[in-house]
Amino acid sequence: YPRAIEEVLYSYCWMLNNSLLLGSTAEKIILCGDSAGGNFAAGLQLKCLENNIRSPDALMLSYAALNISFSPSPSRLLSLFDPLLMFGSLVRCLNSYADPGYLASLPRTIEEELNSTTFTHDIYLSPILAPQSLLSRFPETILITTDMDPCLDENVLFSNNLVDAGVTTSLEILPDLPHGFISFSSISTTCNVGLGRVTNILKDLKLRLEKS
Numbered sequence: 001y002p003r004a005i006e007e008v009l010y011s012y013c014w015m016l017n018n019s020l021l022l023g024s025t026a027e028k029i030i031l032c033g034d035s036a037g038g039n040f041a042a043g044l045q046l047k048c049l050e051n052n053i054r055s056p057d058a059l060m061l062s063y064a065a066l067n068i069s070f071s072p073s074p075s076r077l078l079s080l081f082d083p084l085l086m087f088g089s090l091v092r093c094l095n096s097y098a099d100p101g102y103l104a105s106l107p108r109t110i111e112e113e114l115n116s117t118t119f120t121h122d123i124y125l126s127p128i129l130a131p132q133s134l135l136s137r138f139p140e141t142i143l144i145t146t147d148m149d150p151c152l153d154e155n156v157l158f159s160n161n162l163v164d165a166g167v168t169t170s171l172e173i174l175p176d177l178p179h180g181f182i183s184f185s186s187i188s189t190t191c192n193v194g195l196g197r198v199t200n201i202l203k204d205l206k207l208r209l210e211k212s
Helices: 003-017 036-051 076-080 087-098 110-116 152-164 189-211
Strands: 030-034 058-062 140-146 169-174
Touching (some): 036 058, 087 110, 140 152, 140 189, 169 189
Parallel strands (some): 058 140
């Protein structure tokens, strides 16, 4: 950080200026992201507002990591049991993104990881900290998460913040699926069903935007 979000912003601006090369008019844009990609999508929206760049017409965030700080919550305790985002992996993911010097400090024990956790009030790092003055300018936003996702609580809170800011917002919590289920759709029937639900939500959003 902040290189990743800056590269996303640069790529988005390039796409806006070169949409025909991508076979699109870019008349309508839906910005999607899952997990860390959801963090980038929300952060990109905030960057667009900061820099007076055209915003997407809608956001679709799947089990987004919206709070990049070690803040215990009931859902984050699920990482003690999560098959993908285990507790140690969660702490390392948070630290590695927030700390520019992370690689130089390796290897670390889990105790060292915990001692290195910090809190930074940076809305581009943790979009959940964005004020209502910015959230009120968000486009329609759809959040999808699961009842077993360590990021569940931050998605619920971000959804509530958007609703309080007057943004058209929907939140869908899918049952019995792990964090990152979209990536497992080819090897898990249950995850593939979840992917189908996400796809249908995206299709419905696309049709509504085309009619608007």
